[in-house]
Amino acid sequence: MPEDINVSDKIDGLRQLGIWTKIAEGDIHLVTQKDALELFRVLDDGRKGTINTTDLMTLQAVDTVKLNESDLKALVHDADRDGNGHCTAEDLYHALTQGVLAFNLVKEGLRKKEVELKSHQIEREKLLEWMKFEYETSTALWSLPMTIGSFIAFSWVAATHIDLFHSWRVHNALLERFPTLTVTPKRKYVDIPTLNTWTRDHYLPTVFRQDDIYDPVAGRLAEQNQMITGVRFAKGFYEPSPCPTNEILGRIFDSRNSECIHTGDMQWDYIVFPYQLEKRLLLEQFDTLVSIPWLDDRVQVLEYQVFLYNANVNLFTLEIIQFEFEQSGLMKPRPFSDCLFVLLAGEGRC
Numbered sequence: 001m002p003e004d005i006n007v008s009d010k011i012d013g014l015r016q017l018g019i020w021t022k023i024a025e026g027d028i029h030l031v032t033q034k035d036a037l038e039l040f041r042v043l044d045d046g047r048k049g050t051i052n053t054t055d056l057m058t059l060q061a062v063d064t065v066k067l068n069e070s071d072l073k074a075l076v077h078d079a080d081r082d083g084n085g086h087c088t089a090e091d092l093y094h095a096l097t098q099g100v101l102a103f104n105l106v107k108e109g110l111r112k113k114e115v116e117l118k119s120h121q122i123e124r125e126k127l128l129e130w131m132k133f134e135y136e137t138s139t140a141l142w143s144l145p146m147t148i149g150s151f152i153a154f155s156w157v158a159a160t161h162i163d164l165f166h167s168w169r170v171h172n173a174l175l176e177r178f179p180t181l182t183v184t185p186k187r188k189y190v191d192i193p194t195l196n197t198w199t200r201d202h203y204l205p206t207v208f209r210q211d212d213i214y215d216p217v218a219g220r221l222a223e224q225n226q227m228i229t230g231v232r233f234a235k236g237f238y239e240p241s242p243c244p245t246n247e248i249l250g251r252i253f254d255s256r257n258s259e260c261i262h263t264g265d266m267q268w269d270y271i272v273f274p275y276q277l278e279k280r281l282l283l284e285q286f287d288t289l290v291s292i293p294w295l296d297d298r299v300q301v302l303e304y305q306v307f308l309y310n311a312n313v314n315l316f317t318l319e320i321i322q323f324e325f326e327q328s329g330l331m332k333p334r335p336f337s338d339c340l341f342v343l344l345a346g347e348g349r350c
Contacts, residue, residue, distance in 0.1 A: 010042060011062055014042055014062045019035040019038070019039055026106050031093075033089075039092065040088075043055040043056070051092070053076045059075075060072055071104065075099065170313060173222040174317065174319060191331060192299075199304075208231075221306070221308060226309050226311075227306060229272060229274060230273045231273045231275070232306075234269075234302070235268070235294070235299045236266045236268050237266065237267055238266060239261075239298070266301075300324070301322065301323070302325070303320055304320065305318065305320050306320075321335040
């Protein structure tokens with residue numbers, strides 16, 4: 001009977017210890033050596049200076065501890081490192097704060113403990129939701145005013161700096177007089193040889209009009225539009241590379257080296273025909289290009305570019321005729337033009 005009374009007193013003493021509140025909440029970092037020493041003294045009722053594994057297993061009977069058998073076995077293992085079945089107060093302290101039990105209790109505490117938000121704090125998800133709402137609201141409120149403002153700004157610039165009337169008149173004059181826009185391309189040039197013939201026999205003689213009576217100023221088109229530098233030929237081409245097919249089909253396509261010319265990165269090369277040269281020298285220069293040949297099957301895009309300026313209406317015009325050589329073998333001419341306005345003495349026209 002006295003032994004039962006001693007065990008009952010020991011359990012009551014264990015229940016009154018403050019260490020269990022810290023352990024239950026997972027606050028292992030708050031457990032001090034004093035807490036571990038108080039627990040050790042209750043378990044060491046005989047004042048032997050050590051406790052054994054049976055004493056530690058007594059904790060299973062304390063309802064405030066809430067440690068299962070697995071937790072107690074981990075505590076016994078960490079406290080009895082030397083395996084002699086006994087541990088000191090220092091061993092118990094290290095087992096409670098640095099052992100497997102401590103790790104499990106901290107992990108469980110972090111999983112269960114809810115973060116208490118202060119009055120000036122907010123959850124991350126709610127903050128992101130609010131930021132998204134504010135962004136969408138601001139975007140919606142600004143989209144219409146920005147659109148209206150941009151339209152008003154464009155209208156003001158168009159009314160004060162862009163002369164659409166003169167732009168149309170100059171382009172119409174070039175449309176009537178400039179060969180890149182007036183010559184019907186159908187059946188005039190269908191491949192590189194016919195394109196070279198059309199360029200030499202029609203394009204160059206018409207662009208470089210050199211007549212002492214009717215064209216006294218070199219480089220003039222439609223009488224009032226002066227060429228800047230001359231005509232620039234620009235070609236975009238590919239370097240030969242292996243065809244994207246097997247070796248047999250590659251040999252069928254090109255028995256020399258099984259290479260294709262419409263793959264990889266496009267490169268550009270330019271040649272300028274100055275309008276100051278005599279027409280005879282210009283044609284000789286073009287014949288040299290044909291004999292090289294400068295225009296071959298590697299070319300993907302060819303452009304004839306002429307940059308013009310009309311001082312009467314303060315207008316720059318870029319006239320381009322583009323020839324596109326498709327992979328199917330078709331050649332497509334695409335003439336187009338663009339104009340640029342300039343600002344002189346506060347006035348600009350396009």
